[in-house]
Amino acid sequence: xxxxxxxxxxxxxxxxxxxxxxxxxxxxxxxxxxxxxxxxxxxxxxxxxxxxxxxxxxxxxxxxxxxxxxxxxxxxxxxxxxxxxxxxxxxxxxxxxxxxxxxxxxxxxxxxxxxxxxxxxxxxxxxxxxxxxxxxxxxxxxxxxxxxxxxxxxxxxxxxxxxxxxxxxxxxxxxxxxxxxxxxxxxxxxxxxxxxxxxxxxxxxxxxxxxxxxxxxxxxxxxxxxxxxxxxxxxxxxxxxxxxxxxxxxxxxxxxxxxxxxxxxxxxxxxxxxxxxxxxxxxxxxxxxxxxxxxxxxxxxxxxxxxxxxxxxxxxxxxxxxxxxxxxxxxxxxxxxxxxxxxxxxxxxxxxx
Numbered sequence: 001x002x003x004x005x006x007x008x009x010x011x012x013x014x015x016x017x018x019x020x021x022x023x024x025x026x027x028x029x030x031x032x033x034x035x036x037x038x039x040x041x042x043x044x045x046x047x048x049x050x051x052x053x054x055x056x057x058x059x060x061x062x063x064x065x066x067x068x069x070x071x072x073x074x075x076x077x078x079x080x081x082x083x084x085x086x087x088x089x090x091x092x093x094x095x096x097x098x099x100x101x102x103x104x105x106x107x108x109x110x111x112x113x114x115x116x117x118x119x120x121x122x123x124x125x126x127x128x129x130x131x132x133x134x135x136x137x138x139x140x141x142x143x144x145x146x147x148x149x150x151x152x153x154x155x156x157x158x159x160x161x162x163x164x165x166x167x168x169x170x171x172x173x174x175x176x177x178x179x180x181x182x183x184x185x186x187x188x189x190x191x192x193x194x195x196x197x198x199x200x201x202x203x204x205x206x207x208x209x210x211x212x213x214x215x216x217x218x219x220x221x222x223x224x225x226x227x228x229x230x231x232x233x234x235x236x237x238x239x240x241x242x243x244x245x246x247x248x249x250x251x252x253x254x255x256x257x258x259x260x261x262x263x264x265x266x267x268x269x270x271x272x273x274x275x276x277x278x279x280x281x282x283x284x285x286x287x288x289x290x291x292x293x294x295x296x297x298x299x300x301x302x303x304x305x306x307x308x309x310x311x312x313x314x315x316x317x318x319x320x321x322x323x324x325x326x327x328x329x330x331x332x333x334x335x336x337x338x339x340x341x342x343x344x345x346x347x348x349x350x351x352x353x
Contacts, residue, residue, distance in 0.1 A: 053258055061253050065314065065318055068250050068318065069247060070326070071243075072319075074243075082232070083136045084096065084136060091122070101326055103117060103118045104324060107320065108284050108320075109284055112279075112285075115141070118136075135190075142186055142190065143237055145183050145276075145279065147239075147240025147243070149179050149276065151248065151271075152172070152179075175277050179280060187228060190221075191224065201214070245268050248267040251268075251270050251315055260303060262303075269297075271315065287320075291316060294312045
């Protein structure tokens with residue numbers, strides 16, 4: 001087991017039968033967003049031209065395109081294991097991978113907040129208190145944001161945005177600036193001993209649950225400060241830069257498959273900015289905002305609308321929906337493991353990790 005100590009404000013876990021409808025409604029909403037977005041991209045791209053591009057696409061590049069996102073997950077999983085170890089959690093590798101991948105099914109939630117489902121499985125399977133596991137998931141999101149922000153800045157400094165024209169520069173500046181301010185505030189608050197102590201004092205006065213909430217905030221703050229120390233922050237951000245660069249290459253290879261020549265850094269910049277735009281929009285999975293960013297930047301850069309539309313569709317299929325599909329399989333495996341643990345004889349206790 002990762003941690004034996006009891007955590008505050010653990011509450012009663014939500015049964016799978018109650019969670020399933022909520023997850024289903026969230027996924028259905030995301031699919032509706034996806035259909036509308038794809039319809040919009042197709043309309044502005046010219047359906048006839050899209051069909052022609054599909055016929056001429058170099059299909060030899062499809063395999064590497066759809067392997068780049070899973071390669072990204074390998075590096076992100078490595079970062080996940082680093083954060084677990086920093087939090088003092090010992091999770092069996094197979095189970096750790098399943099829980100990590102299950103979180104991918106929740107990337108279609110606003111700001112990927114649904115990835116907190118990983119804390120649920122750590123609690124249900126290994127008994128890890130939420131106050132211990134929540135900082136891991138939050139730190140993971142913060143570190144991902146730092147990596148993506150650096151990639152966006154790298155593209156902007158290399159003049160990628162400038163080539164796209166003044167409108168592209170203005171849009172990129174707004175998104176990068178808003179993301180940088182948000183990230184700086186998040187890191188400051190998560191590492192602020194005084195700020196979290198003040199917040200714990202405030203919630204302590206909440207009737208009925210104040211004490212448990214305050215204890216949770218205090219434990220969460222201690223975990224966040226440990227996970228976001230300068231050394232861990234620097235190393236995990238570097239790993240994230242490498243992993244998210246792989247997704248940027250999806251754009252580069254897709255354009256190559258369409259017979260278009262582009263600098264590799266263009267794809268990295270476009271995907272990074274699209275990720276930031278999706279996060280800032282707070283839309284489920286960034287659906288709509290991310291697609292508009294990819295399509296708009298490619299058009300501004302000078303690619304035909306049909307090429308930009310086709311690249312947008314392939315990129316989002318490879319970098320978002322493939323992950324959701326992989327995550328759905330892992331989610332089913334995690335649910336099965338929870339059920340198996342719940343059926344174990346009570347006297348046997350939980351197995352040690």
